[in-house]
Amino acid sequence: MPLEAVASVDETGTDKEFLYTLNFGPQHPATHTTLRLILTLDGETIVKAQPDIGFLHSGFEKLGEDLDFNQYVTIVDRMNYVSPVANEIAWHHTIEKLMGLDITPRCKYIRTILAELARIGDHLLCVGAVALDLGGLTAFLYAFNERERIYDILENASGQRFHPSYTRVGGLINDVNDLFVSQVRAFVKSFPKAHGDVCRLLNKNKIFIDRTQGVGTLTREEAINRSCTGPVARASGVARDLRKDEPYLAYPELQSSFKIVCSNGGDCLARYLVRMGEMLESVNIIAAAIENLPSGPVNIGTDSKVVIPDKSATYRSIEGLIQHFELFMWNRRFETPVNEVYGANETANGELGFYVVSDGSAKAWRARTRPPSFIHFALFPHLIEGHQISDVPAVLGSLNIIAAELDR
Amino acid sequence: MALKLDDNIFVSKLDFLANWVRKNSLWPMPFATACCGIELMASASSRYDLARFGSEAMRFTPRQCDVMIVAGRVAMKMVPVMQRIWLQMPEPKWCISMGACASTGGVFDTYSVVQGIDRFIPVDVYVPGCPPRPEQVIRAVLDLQEKIMKGGTIDGREFAKRTAYEGPGDRLGELDPSEVVIAPGNFATGKRLRGLPLVN
Amino acid sequence: MSIEHATAIDAKFGAGSALPMEFRDNKRLTVPVEKIYGVLAFLQLQRGFDMLCDLAGIDYLGYADATDRYGIVYSLTNTTTGERLFVKTFVNDPDPEVPSVVDLWEGANWMERELYDMFGVKFQGHPDLRRILLPDEFTSHPLRKDYPMRGYGERHNFPTVTRAES
Ligand code: SF4
Numbered sequence: 001m002p003l004e005a006v007a008s009v010d011e012t013g014t015d016k017e018f019l020y021t022l023n024f025g026p027q028h029p030a031t032h033t034t035l036r037l038i039l040t041l042d043g044e045t046i047v048k049a050q051p052d053i054g055f056l057h058s059g060f061e062k063l064g065e066d067l068d069f070n071q072y073v074t075i076v077d078r079m080n081y082v083s084p085v086a087n088e089i090a091w092h093h094t095i096e097k098l099m100g101l102d103i104t105p106r107c108k109y110i111r112t113i114l115a116e117l118a119r120i121g122d123h124l125l126c127v128g129a130v131a132l133d134l135g136g137l138t139a140f141l142y143a144f145n146e147r148e149r150i151y152d153i154l155e156n157a158s159g160q161r162f163h164p165s166y167t168r169v170g171g172l173i174n175d176v177n178d179l180f181v182s183q184v185r186a187f188v189k190s191f192p193k194a195h196g197d198v199c200r201l202l203n204k205n206k207i208f209i210d211r212t213q214g215v216g217t218l219t220r221e222e223a224i225n226r227s228c229t230g231p232v233a234r235a236s237g238v239a240r241d242l243r244k245d246e247p248y249l250a251y252p253e254l255q256s257s258f259k260i261v262c263s264n265g266g267d268c269l270a271r272y273l274v275r276m277g278e279m280l281e282s283v284n285i286i287a288a289a290i291e292n293l294p295s296g297p298v299n300i301g302t303d304s305k306v307v308i309p310d311k312s313a314t315y316r317s318i319e320g321l322i323q324h325f326e327l328f329m330w331n332r333r334f335e336t337p338v339n340e341v342y343g344a345n346e347t348a349n350g351e352l353g354f355y356v357v358s359d360g361s362a363k364a365w366r367a368r369t370r371p372p373s374f375i376h377f378a379l380f381p382h383l384i385e386g387h388q389i390s391d392v393p394a395v396l397g398s399l400n401i402i403a404a405e406l407d408r
Numbered sequence: 409m410a411l412k413l414d415d416n417i418f419v420s421k422l423d424f425l426a427n428w429v430r431k432n433s434l435w436p437m438p439f440a441t442a443c444c445g446i447e448l449m450a451s452a453s454s455r456y457d458l459a460r461f462g463s464e465a466m467r468f469t470p471r472q473c474d475v476m477i478v479a480g481r482v483a484m485k486m487v488p489v490m491q492r493i494w495l496q497m498p499e500p501k502w503c504i505s506m507g508a509c510a511s512t513g514g515v516f517d518t519y520s521v522v523q524g525i526d527r528f529i530p531v532d533v534y535v536p537g538c539p540p541r542p543e544q545v546i547r548a549v550l551d552l553q554e555k556i557m558k559g560g561t562i563d564g565r566e567f568a569k570r571t572a573y574e575g576p577g578d579r580l581g582e583l584d585p586s587e588v589v590i591a592p593g594n595f596a597t598g599k600r601l602r603g604l605p606l607v608n
Numbered sequence: 609m610s611i612e613h614a615t616a617i618d619a620k621f622g623a624g625s626a627l628p629m630e631f632r633d634n635k636r637l638t639v640p641v642e643k644i645y646g647v648l649a650f651l652q653l654q655r656g657f658d659m660l661c662d663l664a665g666i667d668y669l670g671y672a673d674a675t676d677r678y679g680i681v682y683s684l685t686n687t688t689t690g691e692r693l694f695v696k697t698f699v700n701d702p703d704p705e706v707p708s709v710v711d712l713w714e715g716a717n718w719m720e721r722e723l724y725d726m727f728g729v730k731f732q733g734h735p736d737l738r739r740i741l742l743p744d745e746f747t748s749h750p751l752r753k754d755y756p757m758r759g760y761g762e763r764h765n766f767p768t769v770t771r772a773e774s
Contacts, residue, residue, distance in 0.1 A: 026489050027439065028468065034441050034486060054741035055486045056441055059518030061726075062750060062757050074515060081443030097632050125446070144453040151450075162447060162539050224659050224687055227715030238687060245690040338672070339631045342662070342683060342694060355664040355681060359671055366751075368664035370683075378718040404442050407483070407741055485743050487766045494769065519750050519759025520742070527764060530771040570771035 018042055024392065026055045034403045035377070037392070044388045049381040053406055060408040064367030068333055069095045069169050070308070072367065077163040079369065080405045082125050083118035085154065086347040088167040093248060094343030094354040095169055099336055101306065105250070105294040107171050112250040113184060113289050114154070114166070115345070116282040120191070121150045122348030122400070123231075123275040124198075130272065130397035131202055134211050139201045146194045153183045169334070170307040171299030181290060188287045195279055202272070212268035216383035216395040219266055226382070227375050230350025231278065232399060234262045235270040242346035250289060257288035268398040306334060333362030340366075349373055349400055373405040427560040430474065430500065431553040432462040437473035439493060442480030444507035444539040451542035463549045470496040475552065477545075478531075481509035482522045494529045500564045502556070504548050505531045508538040526575040610635035613655060613693060617647055636694040644697045645707040648682060652712050657684035657693060660709065663719035665727045669753040678704050678729055699729060708734040726751040 025036035034055035040048040063075050069092075076091040077084040089111050096103060103111075128143030151161040157176050158164035166173055202208045218228070223236040233240060241260045243251045261277035263270040299307040308327055313320030326332045336358040344353030350372030357366040376399045383395050440448055452458045452466060467473050470493045482490055494503065505525055508514035511534045513523035525531060532555060535548045559566050610628035614637055617626040625647065627638040639647045651657045662683040668674035676698035684693045699706055708731035709716045720731045721740040728749035731737055739746065746762065748755050 026486065027493060054739075054743070055483060055489070056481070057483050057485065057741040058481055058516045058521045059750065059757070062518055063516070066757055078443055078515070081446055084443075100632070141454045144450060145455070148450070148455045161541070162443065222714070225714050227660055227662075227713065227719075229661075240687055240690070337631075340634075340666075340681075341632055342634055342692075351661065353662060353683075355662065355683070357666050365671060366664070366666045368662070368666075370662040370664075374718065374722070375715060378715065484763050491766075491769050518757055519755070520763055522763055527768065528766055529769050567771050571773075573768050573770055575768070 019047060022389070026052075035401065035406065037380075039389065039392075041389065044390075046384050046387055046389060046392075049384050051377060051380055053377065055407065056403045057407040058404070061367055061369065064364050066363065068362040069364070070327075072364070073167060074163070074165045077165055078404060079371070079408065080122070080347065080349065080352070080373070080402045081163075082402055083122035083348050084163050085114045085166060086118035086122070086345065087352065088165065089115050089249070090343070090345035090347060090352045091354055092167045092169060093345055094341065094356055097343045098339070098341045098356055098358055099169070099306065099334070101170050101300060101304065103171060104297055104300055106175075106296045107298045108250040109289050109293050110157075110172060110176055110298065111167065112254070113286050113293075114157070115249070115347075116285045116289075117150050117153060117184075117187075119282050119348040120279050121147050123279050126348075126397065126400040127198060127202075127272060127275055130212075130268075130394065131198075131208065133393035133397050134208055136201065136205070136208065139198050142194060142197050142201070146191060149183075149187050149190075153180065153187065156180055156183060168299075168308060170304060171297075174310075175298045181293065184286060184290045188283055188290065191283050192280065195276070195283075199276060203276075209269060211391070212272060212394050212398070215268045215387060215391045216398065217265075217267045218379065218383060222382070223266070226379055228350070228379065229375075230346065230348070230372055231271055231274045232350065232376050232379075234260065235274045236266040237262060237264045242344060242351060246344075248345065251285075253292075254285055254288050258282075258285045268394045271398040336360055336362070344370065347372070349402065349405070350376065369405075369408060371405045371408060373400070373402045374408075377401050377406055423561050426562040427557050430560065431556045433465075434463045434475045434502075434549065434552065435465045435467055435473045436463055436504075436549075437468070437470050437476045437493070437497065438466050438479060439476050439490065440479040441482060441486060442509065444479035444510070447539040447542060448477060448479045448506065448545065451545040456542035456546065458546060458549065461546060461549050461553075470494075471498060473497055474500065475502045475504060475549075477504045477506050478510045478525050479506040479539075481507075481514065481516055482525050484520045484522070487522055487528055490525065491528060500560070500567065502532045502552055503529060504533045504535060504552060506535045506545060506548070507540055508536060511536065514538055524576060528575070530570060530574050610637055610693065613637060613651070616655070617650065620650060621646060634694055635692065636696055638696045638698075641697045641699055641706060644695070645709065648684075648695060648709055649712055651684060651693065651695070656686045656688060657691075659685040659687050660713035660715050660719075661685045661692070663716060663723060665723040665729060665751070667727060667751060667753045676700050678727055680706060680723070680729065682709070704729040705732055706730070707732050708737075710734055725749070728752070 019040050019042055022039045022041055024039055026034045036052040038050040039046050060075055060079060064072050073088050073091055076087045079087050124143040124147055128140035131139035154164050155161035157180050158166040218236045220237040223233045223238050239260055239262050244260055258281040261274050261281060263274050309320040309323050314324045338358060338360045340357040342353055342355045344351045352372060353370035355368035356364050359365040384392060438448055450456060452464055458464045476494060476497060505511045509516060510525050513521050533548045533552050535544050537544055610630055614626040614628040621643050625639060625643050629636040660682060664681040666679040668679055669677055678699045680697050682695040706729060708720055718740060720734055721737060723729055724731060724737055725739045725741050726749055
């Protein structure tokens with residue numbers, strides 16, 4: 001007997017005995033870390049999905065009220081741990097906006113390159129993980145190969161391959177070296193080939209397409225009404241990208257080197273294709289930025305009283321030493337305007353914003369994060385209803401839920 | 409014949425065989441909660457290739473695994489889940505606590521993060537780092553192999569001896585007495601659960 | 609400009625309904641809580657702010673010169689023009705309550721639940737106002753300023769499993 005349309009299932013009345021409940025997670029390979037779904041099933045069809053989150057709630061925002069603007073960058077790192085450096089850039093973008101600082105051109109370019117590398121890394125993991133969940137291990141291995149190159153670049157620049165904590169208020173912890181430039185150049189050269197490999201594995205793969213096409217469709221109106229941003233919104237036809245709409249860092253100068261990738265499909269396949277397209281655009285941005293990398297300092301001048309002087313200045317000059325102490329003594333540190341500000345960056349997952357309230361001291365009074373994963377996961381029950389249970393990994397993967405950002 | 413042999417000799421040889429077999433086929437259960445989980449993935453994938461040490465067969469069901477790798481911080485809501493999974497794993501089993509967060513709470517000294525999983529489950533190997541590099545993860549697996557080789561027995565007698573709590577002492581000492589409310593499970597009214605038997 | 613929006617709101621809801629303010633590129637309006645739902649609906653339907661980008665809660669306990677305890681900031685975005693507007697309102701103890709905007713923006717659903725979880729601000733008319741991040745048994749609201757960062761020991765209130773019994 002064919003199954004009835006989902007709309008006709010009466011959950012409490014006569015149909016109740018046919019429905020059963022499936023607990024999915026919190027420890028399940030397709031949840032990629034920790035989230036839980038309570039699915040009400042009619043046969044294999046999902047009638048209702050109830051997400052249960054908070055399994056990784058670690059009090060990020062409370063820590064943000066306890067650490068100063070430079071210290072908190074180590075915590076922000078751990079928020080979207082697939083592309084940590086993008087979070088740092090977004091955080092310090094907001095703090096610099098609060099303090100009214102204008103960073104140096106070289107710093108802007110380096111941050112742009114790193115942000116785009118982070119975007120590529122994030123999309124690679126997302127695409128690889130979707131393919132893995134849908135049964136293709138090879139694409140995942142290809143993706144990880146490229147991620148290792150990105151790790152190498154970050155490690156060379158900052159000293160840590162995973163959580164670099166590379167930005168500081170008013171600049172960077174240190175300048176990049178020549179190896180960085182050649183590594184980035186090599187990456188720009190080799191990445192399109194790896195990208196092509198993944199494309200060839202998946203783009204015409206019948207199983208992959210059958211499992212993603214028409215699954216989890218989100219219309220444009222819904223995407224806007226449900227606060228979607230980033231690739232999820234763009235795959236539903238919302239042509240909004242902060243890099244174009246509110247250009248920050250070096251994007252104003254790099255406008256001609258990239259386009260916004262959009263799609264009208266709104267389904268999982270469209271989201272996959274948008275991500276794949278964005279990676280190539282990112283490579284274009286990186287290529288343009290690395291060739292135009294300006295020279296000069298990466299930190300704004302020490303007379304601004306906000307940047308940490310470099311070690312030689314601290315050890316050899318009295319001004320440097322004083323400034324160092326000014327910035328590290330708990331009762332001095334920064335002076336900030338007593339006001340509040342919202343700053344947002346376009347990260348791989350969508351708009352990552354911080355709403356910072358300052359009471360004039362070096363710590364935020366409130367450091368609210370606008371987490372794209374949290375907002376996108378709220379879509380999930382809506383997207384999955386009426387689909388089969390085997391579509392859960394496809395939809396989850398295409399939304400790219402990062403648990404630490406989801407729960408903070 | 410065998411009955412006449414001295415018990416000791418017989419048992420120790422089987423122990424050796426069992427240890428040798430176990431050590432080279434450790435199947436990890438990746439209990440990946442946060443960032444460390446991504447590094448765990450990196451250890452298992454192309455460049456670092458944990459398979460070289462017989463430990464690549466990640467299984468997501470605890471019933472098939474020998475070693476639980478807790479990779480990432482464990483929040484309040486996750487502790488019961490972690491204990492349940494640990495109890496579901498068949499003997500013999502080991503636990504690797506990967507990363508600063510799993511071992512000590514790391515940078516997250518906040519209201520919801522457990523300050524070290526060894527307060528709630530027994531841990532065999534700790535891996536420092538935030539996150540540990542894949543080489544360190546591989547080292548931890550090797551260390552665990554060494555531990556198995558040294559102290560393992562075929563019927564797991566070495567586990568039966570570990571009856572005491574192995575975590576850090578003085579759990580309430582870290583807080584000011586005025587800050588402490590002993591209110592478990594139901595945080596408003598409940599009794600303290602510690603000491604009561606855990607229902608599996 | 610925030611002035612234009614404020615003038616339009618004042619014209620509709622009576623003078624003093626919206627207090628405009630600007631800082632850097634942020635445009636902010638402060639609206640009394642009685643009028644907040646009407647103002648937000650007006651901004652959505654008449655002024656084209658079709659996306660609720662974010663919902664932030666702030667506890668002003670002990671903040672210099674603060675008169676009200678909880679601030680709630682609605683970040684609105686106009687996806688056609690890219691314009692942003694921040695609408696702020698204040699509520700107070702003992703019964704902080706705000707009308708829910710889930711019927712205007714579906715996206716507000718989880719954000720309001722999170723705000724309730726973290727600050728204990730209730731949203732009237734919310735379809736499903738439960739805790740979202742913390743366990744249901746939790747009794748405090750951790751982002752309030754009077755809650756200590758390390759909590760009251762809730763994090764360690766679990767039974768221990770020893771090796772012999774597992
Ligand atoms: S130890 Fe570091 S990398 Fe690992 S989970 Fe904790 S914060 Fe993340």
